[in-house]
Amino acid sequence: xxxxxxxxxxxxxxxxxxxxxxxxxxxxxxxxxxxxxxxxxxxxxxxxxxxxxxxxxxxxxxxxxxxxxxxxxxxxxxxxxxxxxxxxxxxxxxxxxxxxxxxxxxxxxxxxx
Amino acid sequence: xxxxxxxxxxxxxxxxxxxxxxxxxxxxxxxxxxxxxxxxxxxxxxxxxxxxxxxxxxxxxxxxxxxxxxxxxxxxxxxxxxxxxxxxxxxxxxxxxxxxxxxxxxxxxx
Numbered sequence: 760x761x762x763x764x765x766x767x768x769x770x771x772x773x774x775x776x777x778x779x780x781x782x783x784x785x786x787x788x789x790x791x792x793x794x795x796x797x798x799x800x801x802x803x804x805x806x807x808x809x810x811x812x813x814x815x816x817x818x819x820x821x822x823x824x825x826x827x828x829x830x831x832x833x834x835x836x837x838x839x840x841x842x843x844x845x846x847x848x849x850x851x852x853x854x855x856x857x858x859x860x861x862x863x864x865x866x867x868x869x870x871x872x
Numbered sequence: 873x874x875x876x877x878x879x880x881x882x883x884x885x886x887x888x889x890x891x892x893x894x895x896x897x898x899x900x901x902x903x904x905x906x907x908x909x910x911x912x913x914x915x916x917x918x919x920x921x922x923x924x925x926x927x928x929x930x931x932x933x934x935x936x937x938x939x940x941x942x943x944x945x946x947x948x949x950x951x952x953x954x955x956x957x958x959x960x961x962x963x964x965x966x967x968x969x970x971x972x973x974x975x976x977x978x979x980x981x982x
Contacts, residue, residue, distance in 0.1 A: 763915070800957070802916070802972040815969065849915050860906075861970060863915025 763864035782850030791833040874973030890947040894960030
């Protein structure tokens with residue numbers, strides 16, 4: 760019974776394509792996130808959603824569009840993929856009570872060729 | 873930018889205590905210290921957090937200096953499975969953002 764799941768685990772695609780990564784959490788959390796970890800292993804927040812509403816958008820190119828159909832799902836759609844988008848993308852969620860720890864998914868490794 | 877500085881790497885013998893330091897000299901009064909770790913390429917995992925008192929849970933202990941400008945994460949009996957990158961993060965308690973720095977790569981050896 761996975762808490763935060765992501766699909767696919769690996770994604771290889773060509774420049775210019777459009778792709779989506781899906782995230783689901785079964786923890787009942789209201790807040791979900793997308794993080795990007797680049798080749799140098801820097802882990803950086805991209806978006807945060809609370810109960811389907813966008814809370815944080817960290818100056819991510821508008822080719823990236825998160826979509827939250829319900830509070831258990833936060834999908835990431837990427838248009839016109841570029842080489843620099845190659846990274847591992849992590850989804851996370853957090854409860855509304857202390858200690859507000861974030862639960863991370865297993866990651867999706869995106870490779871753009 | 874991350875508000876913490878950590879040594880890039882540390883080694884620890886299996887079964888010994890691993891003490892991971894973190895400096896956060898500009899921490900504000902309402903900011904907590906959180907520790908996460910990332911094992912290989914898995915998603916980060918929450919370990920512990922604290923404000924000013926020392927904290928202990930089933931995974932680790934957190935020692936925060938009286939002036940709150942630094943802290944130490946202690947893994948009392950390190951195992952090979954504790955090999956990971958450990959991140960120290962300061963954060964206002966119920967805000968969303970986790971700002972990750974470069975962390976400390978802990979290598980536990982047999």
